[in-house]
Amino acid sequence: MFHKTNATSEPPWLDTGTIDLRALRELCHDLTVPAASIKLLAQVAAAESDPGPAMQARLRQIADEAGKIAQICGYVLDRPHGASTADLHTLAAETAGSFRWRYPGVIDVTAEPVTVAVHPVAVVRILSNLLENACRAAGAGGRVLLTAEYDGDQARLVITDSGPGFARGERGKASLGLNIVAAMVRRAGGSLRMGTGDLGGVAVTVTFPGAPRTAARDAGGFGQAREAAG
Numbered sequence: 001m002f003h004k005t006n007a008t009s010e011p012p013w014l015d016t017g018t019i020d021l022r023a024l025r026e027l028c029h030d031l032t033v034p035a036a037s038i039k040l041l042a043q044v045a046a047a048e049s050d051p052g053p054a055m056q057a058r059l060r061q062i063a064d065e066a067g068k069i070a071q072i073c074g075y076v077l078d079r080p081h082g083a084s085t086a087d088l089h090t091l092a093a094e095t096a097g098s099f100r101w102r103y104p105g106v107i108d109v110t111a112e113p114v115t116v117a118v119h120p121v122a123v124v125r126i127l128s129n130l131l132e133n134a135c136r137a138a139g140a141g142g143r144v145l146l147t148a149e150y151d152g153d154q155a156r157l158v159i160t161d162s163g164p165g166f167a168r169g170e171r172g173k174a175s176l177g178l179n180i181v182a183a184m185v186r187r188a189g190g191s192l193r194m195g196t197g198d199l200g201g202v203a204v205t206v207t208f209p210g211a212p213r214t215a216a217r218d219a220g221g222f223g224q225a226r227e228a229a230g
Contacts, residue, residue: 028073035073039066061101068098068124075121084119085211088148088155091120095127096146104140107131111148116155116208118188123208126184129177130159130204137163137201145199154190155208160197181206 042063046056089111096107116123127146134144138161147158181204185192190208197203 028076032073035066035069039063086120086123088114103135105142107144109146114148114155115211117211129181134161137161155210157206160199160203161201162199163201
């Protein structure tokens with residue numbers, strides 16, 4: 001898919017023909033400082049103010065979300081090369097948890113231990129965009145289901161919702177999110193297809209290249225990726 005080459009060729013996860021790499025990296029660089037500050041402030045507030053359990057959970061969520069911003073920016077700035085693996089089931093559970101506090105519906109996760117040959121940040125970005133679309137389509141009081149499982153040597157992620165389907169739902173943000181997801185899935189060596197799900201809405205199925213199952217012990221979730229980068 002990526003045919004542009006030069007003396008300082010970019011890794012395959014950046015499409016140098018469609019984005020301004022310098023502007024993107026400058027933006028990511030500028031975002032890392034406030035993201036780190038937000039995370040630190042949330043951690044300090046939790047330690048110094050003796051909040052109750054509910055507030056502690058919110059402060060941890062704030063710190064986690066700020067950490068995600070920093071990790072995504074680091075992914076762009078550091079330009080990782082080489083093989084990466086991630087626990088799809090762990091990332092699905094973590095991403096669903098981050099959505100539950102703001103989505104007034106039900107998000108269920110059914111996942112077996114699955115390891116994919118994809119960088120954790122790319123997996124989280126794919127999950128987040130698909131979940132955002134699914135929650136918007138399902139609406140308040142709706143239901144979203146994430147399923148992760150092996151399909152032979154590949155890994156399969158399915159996100160279904162109880163909404164009306166994209167043909168009758170909102171299109172602007174959903175279309176942008178799907179374009180982002182489709183490009184990232186292709187760059188990861190996977191595939192994406194859409195259809196009608198068992199909940200009545202859209203079912204988006206993403207197939208990732210599976211990592212050797214012996215690599216599962218070395219893979220991790222998004223939190224471990226943050227620690228390694230930090």
